[in-house]
Amino acid sequence: MENSDSLILQVAIDTPLRRVFDYLPPPVTATPAGVADPPRPQPGIRVRIPFGHSTKLGVVVAVTDRSDVPRAKLRRAYELIDHEPLFDPVGFDLLRWAADYYHHPIGEVFAAALPVALRAGRSAQAHPVEWEPTALGLAETGSPSDRRAPHQRALLAHLQAHGPRPTAELVAVFDAAIVRAAATRGWIRERPRSTLPAGVPPGAAPRLRSSPIELSEAQRLAVAAIVESAGRFAVHLLHGVTGSGKTEVYLRAIATLIGARGQALVLVPEISLTPQLVERFQDRFDSAPAILHSGLAAGERLEAWRRARSGEARIVIGTRSAVFAPLPWLALIIVDEEHDPSYKQHEGFRYSARDLAVMRAQRANVGIVLGSATPSLESLENATQGRYRKLTLPERPGAARAARMHLVDLRRHAVDHGFSQPAIAAISTHLAAGAQVIVFQNRRGYAPTLYCAACGWVATCAHCDARLTLHRHPAGLRCHHCGAQRAPASHCEACGRDLHPVGHGTERIEETLVRLFPGHAIARLDRDTVATRGAIDALLARVRRGDARILVGTQMLTKGHDFPEIGLVVILDADQGLFATDYRAAERLAQTIIQVAGRAGRGARPGEVLIQTEFPDHPLLRLLIDAGYEAFATQALAERREARWPPFARLALLRADAKDPARVDAFLHAAARLGHATPGAAGGVVLLGPASALIARRADRHRAHLLIEAENRSTLQRFLGEWLPRVENLPAPHGLRWSLDVDPLEVD
Numbered sequence: 227m228e229n230s231d232s233l234i235l236q237v238a239i240d241t242p243l244r245r246v247f248d249y250l251p252p253p254v255t256a257t258p259a260g261v262a263d264p265p266r267p268q269p270g271i272r273v274r275i276p277f278g279h280s281t282k283l284g285v286v287v288a289v290t291d292r293s294d295v296p297r298a299k300l301r302r303a304y305e306l307i308d309h310e311p312l313f314d315p316v317g318f319d320l321l322r323w324a325a326d327y328y329h330h331p332i333g334e335v336f337a338a339a340l341p342v343a344l345r346a347g348r349s350a351q352a353h354p355v356e357w358e359p360t361a362l363g364l365a366e367t368g369s370p371s372d373r374r375a376p377h378q379r380a381l382l383a384h385l386q387a388h389g390p391r392p393t394a395e396l397v398a399v400f401d402a403a404i405v406r407a408a409a410t411r412g413w414i415r416e417r418p419r420s421t422l423p424a425g426v427p428p429g430a431a432p433r434l435r436s437s438p439i440e441l442s443e444a445q446r447l448a449v450a451a452i453v454e455s456a457g458r459f460a461v462h463l464l465h466g467v468t469g470s471g472k473t474e475v476y477l478r479a480i481a482t483l484i485g486a487r488g489q490a491l492v493l494v495p496e497i498s499l500t501p502q503l504v505e506r507f508q509d510r511f512d513s514a515p516a517i518l519h520s521g522l523a524a525g526e527r528l529e530a531w532r533r534a535r536s537g538e539a540r541i542v543i544g545t546r547s548a549v550f551a552p553l554p555w556l557a558l559i560i561v562d563e564e565h566d567p568s569y570k571q572h573e574g575f576r577y578s579a580r581d582l583a584v585m586r587a588q589r590a591n592v593g594i595v596l597g598s599a600t601p602s603l604e605s606l607e608n609a610t611q612g613r614y615r616k617l618t619l620p621e622r623p624g625a626a627r628a629a630r631m632h633l634v635d636l637r638r639h640a641v642d643h644g645f646s647q648p649a650i651a652a653i654s655t656h657l658a659a660g661a662q663v664i665v666f667q668n669r670r671g672y673a674p675t676l677y678c679a680a681c682g683w684v685a686t687c688a689h690c691d692a693r694l695t696l697h698r699h700p701a702g703l704r705c706h707h708c709g710a711q712r713a714p715a716s717h718c719e720a721c722g723r724d725l726h727p728v729g730h731g732t733e734r735i736e737e738t739l740v741r742l743f744p745g746h747a748i749a750r751l752d753r754d755t756v757a758t759r760g761a762i763d764a765l766l767a768r769v770r771r772g773d774a775r776i777l778v779g780t781q782m783l784t785k786g787h788d789f790p791e792i793g794l795v796v797i798l799d800a801d802q803g804l805f806a807t808d809y810r811a812a813e814r815l816a817q818t819i820i821q822v823a824g825r826a827g828r829g830a831r832p833g834e835v836l837i838q839t840e841f842p843d844h845p846l847l848r849l850l851i852d853a854g855y856e857a858f859a860t861q862a863l864a865e866r867r868e869a870r871w872p873p874f875a876r877l878a879l880l881r882a883d884a885k886d887p888a889r890v891d892a893f894l895h896a897a898a899r900l901g902h903a904t905p906g907a908a909g910g911v912v913l914l915g916p917a918s919a920l921i922a923r924r925a926d927r928h929r930a931h932l933l934i935e936a937e938n939r940s941t942l943q944r945f946l947g948e949w950l951p952r953v954e955n956l957p958a959p960h961g962l963r964w965s966l967d968v969d970p971l972e973v974d
């Protein structure tokens with residue numbers, strides 16, 4: 227190897243700065259005695275470095291021989307941590323590409339991709355068995371007069387005396403917390419035991435257990451099309467109505483495509499809400515998939531990540547950030563419910579896991595399946611343009627039939643606490659016939675408004691431009707935007723008269739159901755009833771066993787649940803989304819209606835769906851009910867084209883907030899001026915705003931944004947590349963935060 231001292235490491239560090247940092251490689255003496263094969267400087271490995279007055283971990287993104295910083299000023303890294311890059315080459319390139327595309331600080335991008343345990347310095351190797359002192363640790367033992375952290379020092383001395391020791395021994399002699407603390411300090415590290423195997427992954431090829439299910443013709447064609455594209459990039463848009471057996475298609479395609487040496491990545495919107503999908507993968511394959519999601523303990527997540535990287539896990543199922551999992555033998559990607567908004571990260575590094583999955587498949591030259599009963603409009607447009615290949619599952623297999631949908635005109639029927647007479651009658655009929663019933667209301671709490679009929683006073687949040695929601699259990703007025711709480715008032719603050727709850731949240735709907743249908747057990751699914759993973763599992767199990775006869779809930783109900791005994795779905799209020807200002811509101815409403823409706827009639831029992839509305843003639847609703855999702859989507863796409871919204875334009879949103887509205891305004895105006903003066907803006911870019919956010923004040927911060935609209939992706943990228951560095955150089959007013967959102971889901 228060349229003299230590593232001429233090398234410079236470009237390191238991505240978890241800071242909000244949009245740059246990499248240059249370091250000299252660690253001194254050769256940083257290699258502890260007894261390690262025969264020290265780590266080499268190379269892209270993709272972690273490195274421990276001095277940063278300001280602290281020590282941080284970073285990821286080497288490039289190794290070069292030049293730097294803009296004079297050599298004498300460069301600091302030296304303390305130690306290299308990994309023997310091999312953490313990521314497979316495609317996964318590594320994807321991260322660098324994503325930092326560019328989303329114009330996000332690269333250190334934060336790498337941090338988002340790594341399990342917490344790896345950010346804290348744990349080993350990336352599967353099944354590490356031994357610990358050894360690091361260079362930092364050895365330096366510490368050289369200053370025995372220091373009396374801080376005596377237990378960790380004792381641990382260091384133990385390792386120095388006895389050589390690398392297994393975890394079990396250290397935990398027994400010292401304590402797991404002490405081992406962890408010493409590792410976090412960077413005094414000890416796990417000793418790599420093996421290197422990444424070349425060629426074939428070590429995990430056995432998972433086999434699909436035989437099943438009585440015989441594929442329908444449409445399923446068979448879909449599997450064949452996916453399998454046929456083996457070894458090259460192809461996007462399959464699998465549009466299958468709810469309950470049409472998409473999961474079965476995934477299982478068979480995976481079984482065939484991963485064969486003797488491949489890996490499959492399966493992305494799902496939310497694992498806790500759909501334990502069934504994971505169970506089906508576990509039941510049907512003879513080897514366990516690795517599961518990656520944010521609800522895991524740090525150790526479990528690290529273990530799943532290591533199994534993905536080592537190839538022991540041949541199937542990896544995960545949420546959003548699993549798109550960054552290391553998969554050296556990737557052969558197929560599945561994105562289930564590709565339309566789901568939770569694929570988009572809403573803060574920090576605002577990426578779309580669905581879009582990045584497509585990019586990853588392209589770079590890895592593998593197929594990808596985007597599955598949904600309600601595909602996003604951009605994916606449908608991509609299919610129309612021939613970029614995606616559309617596969618359709620038009621009906622449910624076996625005896626199950628799509629549920630019939632009816633609109634109930636709320637103006638023509640008496641309404642009892644949110645329930646129209648036809649809805650009450652239908653619920654009675656279905657319950658009497660032994661079916662289960664779902665009631666959908668996308669509002670949690672008891673009532674969204676507390677109101678004084680005498681003077682018009684309304685309970686509002688002291689910190690937000692928003693009303694407080696009344697809750698009964700536990701009782702209180704809560705702000706759903708900032709979390710503020712106060713005791714429920716019974717008298718008007720303005721005139722002292724009685725206050726009235728107005729509108730219906732799920733709590734109140736449940737109360738009404740108890741009164742209307744006594745003797746029928748009710749389960750409520752919203753963020754207040756299922757705060758923990760265990761609570762979700764217990765509640766879903768109650769519904770599946772049939773112990774609960776009525777299930778009332780919010781958006782959480784839309785997530786792919788498969789309950790065969792649901793006969794009726796009632797959507798209490800379709801109107802919330804009808805007149806919303808956001809360009810995507812209609813699409814969301816249609817997806818919500820179709821997804822909730824899709825919970826009915828999944829077994830042998832025919833299903834029925836009632837949708838309550840005050841606008842039964844609304845063209846969007848009519849089209850959706852009479853002609854179906856695809857007809858709706860065609861119409862909605864035509865409107866988007868007309869209005870030049872995505873996918874017929876590309877957006878980015880510069881958001882800013884501060885306690886002082888004048889600062890937000892000044893900053894965004896300055897950014898807009900820079901934008902108009904940016905050469906890229908001359909062709910095909912329009913800046914709109916600044917405009918206030920829908921909730922202009924949240925948690926005492928004033929929020930506004932500037933919308934950038936470009937005719938296509940490359941125009942937008944060119945503009946952002948020129949403009950953003952100038953925005954960064956604007957003098958940042960005190961206390962102001964800003965962020966850029968490329969391809970925002972909401973213009974707010």
Ligand code: ADP
Nearest residue numbers: 439440441442468469470471472473474623624
């Ligand atoms: P989706 O994912 O499209 O909503 P699922 O894959 O959950 O649908 O399938 C719905 C139900 O239909 C499941 O219980 C599944 O076992 C069953 N199923 C799938 N394919 C078939 C088939 N070809 N024949 C009979 N039942 C099937």
Ligand code: ZN
Nearest residue numbers: 687690705708
């Ligand atoms: Zn608030």
